[in-house]
Amino acid sequence: MQQGTFRVKAGLAEMLKGGVIMDVTTPEQAKIAEEAGACAVMALERVPADIRAAGGVARMADPTIILNIMEAVTIPVMAKGRIGHFVGAQIIESLGVDYIDESEVLTPADDKYHIDKHQFKVPFVCGAKNLGEALRRIGEGAAMIRTKGEPGTGNVVEAVKHIRMVMSEIRQLQNLPNEEVSAFAKNIAAPLELVMEVKKLGRLPVVNFAAGGIATPADAALMMHLGCDGIFVGSGVFKSGDPVKRAKAIVAATTYYNDPKILAEISRDLGEAMVGIEISTIADHERMQDRGW
Amino acid sequence: MKIGVLALQGAFREHCWMLEGCGVTAAEIRKPEELDEVKGLIIPGGESTTIGKLMIEWGLMDKIKVRVEQKMAVYGTCAGMILLAKEIKDSSQPRLGIMDIVVRRNAFGRQRESFEADMTVPEFGPESLKAVFIRAPYIEEAGQDVKVMAKVHNKIVIARQNNILVTAFHPELTKDDRIHQYFISMVKNA
Numbered sequence: 001m002q003q004g005t006f007r008v009k010a011g012l013a014e015m016l017k018g019g020v021i022m023d024v025t026t027p028e029q030a031k032i033a034e035e036a037g038a039c040a041v042m043a044l045e046r047v048p049a050d051i052r053a054a055g056g057v058a059r060m061a062d063p064t065i066i067l068n069i070m071e072a073v074t075i076p077v078m079a080k081g082r083i084g085h086f087v088g089a090q091i092i093e094s095l096g097v098d099y100i101d102e103s104e105v106l107t108p109a110d111d112k113y114h115i116d117k118h119q120f121k122v123p124f125v126c127g128a129k130n131l132g133e134a135l136r137r138i139g140e141g142a143a144m145i146r147t148k149g150e151p152g153t154g155n156v157v158e159a160v161k162h163i164r165m166v167m168s169e170i171r172q173l174q175n176l177p178n179e180e181v182s183a184f185a186k187n188i189a190a191p192l193e194l195v196m197e198v199k200k201l202g203r204l205p206v207v208n209f210a211a212g213g214i215a216t217p218a219d220a221a222l223m224m225h226l227g228c229d230g231i232f233v234g235s236g237v238f239k240s241g242d243p244v245k246r247a248k249a250i251v252a253a254t255t256y257y258n259d260p261k262i263l264a265e266i267s268r269d270l271g272e273a274m275v276g277i278e279i280s281t282i283a284d285h286e287r288m289q290d291r292g293w
Numbered sequence: 294m295k296i297g298v299l300a301l302q303g304a305f306r307e308h309c310w311m312l313e314g315c316g317v318t319a320a321e322i323r324k325p326e327e328l329d330e331v332k333g334l335i336i337p338g339g340e341s342t343t344i345g346k347l348m349i350e351w352g353l354m355d356k357i358k359v360r361v362e363q364k365m366a367v368y369g370t371c372a373g374m375i376l377l378a379k380e381i382k383d384s385s386q387p388r389l390g391i392m393d394i395v396v397r398r399n400a401f402g403r404q405r406e407s408f409e410a411d412m413t414v415p416e417f418g419p420e421s422l423k424a425v426f427i428r429a430p431y432i433e434e435a436g437q438d439v440k441v442m443a444k445v446h447n448k449i450v451i452a453r454q455n456n457i458l459v460t461a462f463h464p465e466l467t468k469d470d471r472i473h474q475y476f477i478s479m480v481k482n483a
Contacts, residue, residue, distance in 0.1 A: 011466050039343045
């Protein structure tokens with residue numbers, strides 16, 4: 001019997017596909033998310049919109065918050081750790097969390113290096129804006145990738161930009177003759193073996209979710225159309241007028257993304273969406289997507 | 294021959310690849326009427342609570358029950374096995390509840406306890422089978438009509454009751470297609 005193998009780590013992400021992972025800050029919210037059909041929850045002290053508003057240093061959640069949420073639901077529970085903070089990640093792993101998000105939503109703890117994720121039994125998900133970043137994270141041991149988007153904005157435009165970039169780079173790579181692949185790998189600063197694997201598969205070797213700015217069922221369906229395998233919703237559910245209804249609608253939209261009639265039906269009377277932020281109004285140093293190397 | 298794969302949530306893509314690799318046409322099923330076109334159905338791994346809720350909300354629950362009563366062969370992996378079970382320990386979640394088994398969810402533990410194991414299945418000959426268990430359930434009790442086909446750590450992980458087949462693990466995450474071949478023969482003989 002072998003535990004913590006890459007197949008087992010990436011396998012859980014495969015099971016989450018076509019589903020919605022929701023940010024929650026309390027056991028009550030976790031239960032609402034589970035009841036609405038979330039395939040997993042992300043246990044947090046504050047949702048990204050509140051982290052953005054609060055400013056200062058955003059750290060991992062208090063273990064009590066994470067443990068209480070694990071107690072409340074039967075679906076997988078994820079938790080966020082700071083980029084490079086491997087001790088924080090060890091603490092989260094010891095709690096028995098099912099996935100760790102090494103996340104740019106929290107303040108990075110290391111300005112040069114990410115965590116060596118191969119050293120852990122618990123799988124990691126990491127954000128990426130492009131193919132090189134995705135493959136560097138997979139090279140470090142990430143078993144799942146998500147777009148970075150711009151968290152806490154309720155504006156899907158950056159997540160769209162990131163998935164389009166990854167997909168377009170994959171298409172470009174597939175059209176290269178083999179002798180040009182190592183220069184391509186060098187240009188995007190990614191490990192050659194992983195670049196070769198992507199060329200062969202025509203996709204990332206792990207599951208790739210959408211994250212960062214998804215606020216409506218239409219946003220979720222758009223990201224699925226663009227090639228994402230599933231959806232993370234951060235502030236979009238619990239910062240909206242009617243979290244229960246919106247959560248259910250986003251779950252259905254992720255399954256029926258290809259059916260505009262169903263999307264129209266589930267998009268009706270959802271109440272207020274979260275307040276959105278136009279990306280150009282965010283100062284450069286406040287852009288979370290630029291964190292990570 | 295066309296076999297459906299319930300595509301509400303979870304690892305349905307891998308089952309489709311597996312079926313296509315066995316020379317069978319795979320059809321993703323999201324709506325009740327799509328069931329009319331298939332001879333068998335796979336309920337994939339994923340989150341059983343999510344899939345169960347969507348099955349009810351989108352009218353698939355009753356339709357699948359009727360088709361299985363009419364002898365359509367069905368195969369559930371992991372979450373699919375939970376949804377087919379009559380009884381789920383400590384849970385009142387929505388289910389098809391058509392197989393005479395008692396299952397326990399996350400029975401081997403959380404993700405850090407997830408594992409790969411080699412096991413032998415008498416039905417498939419002496420060559421061992423690589424099984425991937427992810428937050429997997431197992432069968433705690435099986436009714437008289439249920440044939441136990443394999444155990445791991447002394448827990449039932451493959452079983453069959455007439456036209457219903459279940460595995461607690463994920464053959465679709467490996468290259469070994471013996472379980473899919475076995476299910477395809479069930480569909481052919483149904």
